[in-house]
Amino acid sequence: MLNFLNRTAALTLLGSSLVLTTGMLAGCATTVERVDTSEEIALSDQWNAKDSELVANEMIGDMLSFPWASEFEMDNNRKPAVIVQRISNKSHEHIAVDTFINDIKRAVVRSGKANFVAAGDARDQLRDERRDQELNSADAKAMGQEKAADFALSGTINSIVDEAGKKRVTFYQVDLSLIDMESNIEVWSGQKKIQKLQKR
Template sequence: MKTFLKSLLAAIAVLTMTACASNSVQRVDGGEQPQLTDRWNASDSQSVAEALIPDMLSFPWAKPGADGELPVIAIQHISNRSHEQIPVETFINSIKRELLRSGKAEFVVTGAERERIRDEKMDQEMFASMDSAVEMGEETAATFALSGVITSLVDQLEGKRTTTYQVDLKLIDLRSNREVWNGQKQIHKYSERARFGL
């Protein structure tokens, strides 16, 4: 009985010291995201964009038109069907940034953002001077639509877990409805639960 009480008191002491320990916070370089879990993070968004965009731009669609105009892309929909909440907007921004930096394509806004821009133009028609107001009906039309899906597969056994994220993207020519590019990138992560022992 005394041995049990000593073991119990020792366990309580260890837990108390652990609970009272102060947290340590370090600032890290923006390009070095520490891996604390096997969850999707900003580095994953960037690595997928860096892998898929060069492949996308290697296909024939990514050539300027006869008039020198660059292809114009609208992001249709990139859905998250993985097992966790992934900030899809962060991923979309990584894709846009890589494409714009390439200098080989441009984007037009879609959805709610496009409606806000149109509302601004309508306000200008009513309240701005005629020589400074941006006219309605002068928008650039998209020539290509980008869409895709993020999925995941989790396999776990006895505290060990592998997580595979898969990103599938496709690009459609809006004039012909032809699929002119299709790309896929997988990210594999392995995690092992630490065993707590006294």
Template sequence: MKIYSLVTVLFLGLMLQGCFSHKVERVGTEENIDLSGRWNDSDSRMTAEAMVDQILGGTWISNHSGDTGKKPVVIVGLVYNKSHEHIDAETFIKDVERAFINSGRVRLVQAGDKREELRRERAAQQEFASKETAKKWGQELGADYMLNGDINSIVDSYKKEKVNYYQVNLELTDLETSEVVWIGDKKIRKYIRN
């Protein structure tokens, strides 16, 4: 009985020690931390920045500005996750939109559900806001170009080694003519040993 009690006390002591060894540390959001080898926030941010640098370095932007004398208006459409893992493409899309806005070289308009929410608000204003402050219909800024793409992956593994390969492909299309004016990609390869 004493041995059983001693074993129980030791077991509970080890369990409690394991509970107290958990440590959480705040780190900067710009710091690259890769625990699993899967797609993460650093991959999303770095890929978005690299892709927007590629887009803004393309000839399409000077062609547009030269033809119209204005900044091009861009809408970011869907980026499909075709990878082997769950990737929230919305965080990547937001990183791309942020990089566009921060560049100051293009104008960005809302897409999808957010645009519909704005339209519902504008409709409500027609009924509930004063005539002087209600926002008018038909004043939306029309996009010149739409950005779409996909996130793909390939996994190669053997025994305790694995390579996760990601390729993000984006295309920028003229909305009026359907002409593809820019195509780019960003590749990431991660080597994982267990």
């Protein structure tokens, strides 16, 4: 009888421990929720997706407001073709430059004022695809008809960090310039600054 009571007490204690442990684990569980991608969520003072989108939209809007685009279209009876030559991350942190370049591409294409030319690897992939099409289809687009760029966009992303006590200010500066590929003349130069304050 005593043995049975000890066993029952041990099982009760074990059951209580499991319930308590499960409750504690449930209380510590991480929750995840989906949010609208247009909503800004600033968890730190680092460069984020919203910064990338805002800078791209503002700078491309400014770039396309300059007369080079309308003058080119008037002289050539077509929209100018733009390519991103190089954007370098010279900031203190890792920035996904490809994401920024994609935001720039979207801003250019959505404007309807210029066309965007695929660069580097993307062009190589298109050439391979065209070769495959030509081998397999009589009406595939002919090789060598890809569009050359009229203007090249390049630039840098820089940053400065200033910290004192429980405050840190991070300053980002994006500089972009657009070059006429034929004349090598810089037809536009733009700059966008972002300053973020983080308090601990």
